[in-house]
Amino acid sequence: MSLLQPYFQQCPTAFTPAVSVPAPCLSFYISVSKRSVISCCSSQSQTTVINGKLDSRIFDRDEIRLGLPSKGRMAADTLDLLKDCQLSIKQVNPRQYVARIPQLSNLEVWFQRPKDIVRKLLSGDLDLGIVGFDTVSEYGQGNEDLIIVHDALEYGDCRLSLAIPKYGIFENINSLKELAQMPQWTVEKPLRVATGFSYLVPKFMKENGLKHVIFSTADGALEAAPAMGIADAILDLVSSGTTLRENNLKEIEGGVVLESQAVLVASRKALIQRKGALDTTHEILERFEAHLRALGQFTVTANMRGRSAEEVAERVLSQPSLSGLQGPTVSPVFRKHDGKVAADYYAIVICVPKKALYKSVQQLRAIGGSGVLISPLTYIFDEETPRWRELLSKLGL
Numbered sequence: 001m002s003l004l005q006p007y008f009q010q011c012p013t014a015f016t017p018a019v020s021v022p023a024p025c026l027s028f029y030i031s032v033s034k035r036s037v038i039s040c041c042s043s044q045s046q047t048t049v050i051n052g053k054l055d056s057r058i059f060d061r062d063e064i065r066l067g068l069p070s071k072g073r074m075a076a077d078t079l080d081l082l083k084d085c086q087l088s089i090k091q092v093n094p095r096q097y098v099a100r101i102p103q104l105s106n107l108e109v110w111f112q113r114p115k116d117i118v119r120k121l122l123s124g125d126l127d128l129g130i131v132g133f134d135t136v137s138e139y140g141q142g143n144e145d146l147i148i149v150h151d152a153l154e155y156g157d158c159r160l161s162l163a164i165p166k167y168g169i170f171e172n173i174n175s176l177k178e179l180a181q182m183p184q185w186t187v188e189k190p191l192r193v194a195t196g197f198s199y200l201v202p203k204f205m206k207e208n209g210l211k212h213v214i215f216s217t218a219d220g221a222l223e224a225a226p227a228m229g230i231a232d233a234i235l236d237l238v239s240s241g242t243t244l245r246e247n248n249l250k251e252i253e254g255g256v257v258l259e260s261q262a263v264l265v266a267s268r269k270a271l272i273q274r275k276g277a278l279d280t281t282h283e284i285l286e287r288f289e290a291h292l293r294a295l296g297q298f299t300v301t302a303n304m305r306g307r308s309a310e311e312v313a314e315r316v317l318s319q320p321s322l323s324g325l326q327g328p329t330v331s332p333v334f335r336k337h338d339g340k341v342a343a344d345y346y347a348i349v350i351c352v353p354k355k356a357l358y359k360s361v362q363q364l365r366a367i368g369g370s371g372v373l374i375s376p377l378t379y380i381f382d383e384e385t386p387r388w389r390e391l392l393s394k395l396g397l
């Protein structure tokens with residue numbers, strides 16, 4: 001405990017250390033309030049190094065701005081993610097487009113349409129944003145100022161995919177290659193593609209050797225275009241595939257332009273030049289990573305008879321699904337026998353992937369585990385998140 005004391009003293013929150021287990025890998029339990037969970041985990045703030053020329057617009061405001069989808073299918077899930085990370089948004093009215101996250105005092109939240117979030121990141125009017133990867137790719141157009149800070153927020157899953165009719169001349173066409181080789185497409189009579197993605201799709205067609213193609217667009221319900229005689233193929237977002245199926249269309253091999261889900265994206269310029277932007281991004285990233293990592297895991301606690309903690313640990317580690325994140329935490333359970341206190345049972349605590357839960361319980365029982373308790377995990381904070389390291393390296397820091 002004395003080793004950890006200096007760290008806890010930096011942390012303003014009251015805590016109660018409960019158990020300590022000998023080195024080399026120390027497990028410990030403390031109680032902290034939900035509000036202070038991050039301040040206890042990130043021990044040092046980052047120094048922002050300023051590179052190259054400064055953008056004067058960066059200094060027009062002190063607040064860091066985060067753009068969130070104002071409506072549509074990403075909006076509710078984005079608010080839910082933030083809430084799950086103890087970053088609930090204070091918004092008096094859903095029609096009010098500016099809001100605050102009390103936990104992040106230097107941050108302003110601005111609700112915008114997803115494509116406008118990307119445009120405003122590029123113009124310097126927003127510093128951070130949460131949108132679909134498809135939107136970043138389409139409206140960001142490969143601009144190097146955009147940096148994906150977290151590429152997998154685990155909602156908004158879909159793919160940008162080419163679809164053609166199941167019937168007529170397309171009946172036996174099942175791949176992009178076969179589509180490209182159809183003799184029907186000529187300079188006079190090109191393949192007509194309806195899409196809302198006017199940057200990504202022509203680029204994709206060119207890269208895949210489709211020479212004779214023309215494009216049309218509409219604001220929605222693109223799946224109607226082939227049956228209406230407006231297009232031969234469509235390129236749109238697909239998630240369940242229901243809309244394609246209900247309109248007699250099929251996806252083909254090689255026709256996926258990109259896979260998408262919600263991402264946290266930032267302006268490189270803002271991260272490098274705006275005071276506090278990198279620290280705030282670090283905190284948001286840590287919270288997201290810790291929450292998303294925990295989503296896939298359960299904590300498993302069990303009791304096991306044994307001669308020593310090492311002997312119990314050896315038995316646990318002999319099972320392939322019981323190694324936990326770093327190894328099992330093994331603690332003696334003290335009982336009184338004939339007036340003497342002794343430990344003949346040990347409590348083991350491990351994290352197991354949700355998918356491997358039943359297998360883990362079986363393995364625990366096989367080595368003598370009893371009283372197996374399963375609880376959900378809220379956060380898993382690593383020493384450092386790999387995405388943070390990656391971000392610093394992308395920024396050249």
Ligand SMILES: Nc1ncnc2c1ncn2[C@@H]1O[C@H](COP(=O)(O)OP(=O)(O)OP(=O)(O)O)[C@@H](O)[C@H]1O
Pocket residue numbers: 069071072073074075113114115131132133134135156157158237238239240260261262
């Ligand atoms: N089946 C789906 N169809 C469309 N978008 C999906 C689907 N599943 C997930 N998404 C995600 O949701 C985003 C669309 O959200 P939304 O409908 O709010 O925005 P939008 O259509 O871009 O906005 P606007 O209506 O202003 O054009 C997509 O960019 C994508 O990332």
Ligand SMILES: O=P(O)(O)OC[C@H]1O[C@H](OP(=O)(O)OP(=O)(O)O)[C@H](O)[C@@H]1O
Pocket residue numbers: 219220221222223236237238239240241242243244
């Ligand atoms: O694979 P699915 O689950 O069926 O989802 C795909 C459909 O959802 C989206 O349309 P949206 O519902 O936004 O309507 P819109 O085309 O009128 O904008 C997208 O443009 C597809 O049409």
Ligand SMILES: [Mg+2]
Pocket residue numbers: 220221222223236243
């Ligand atoms: Mg649609």
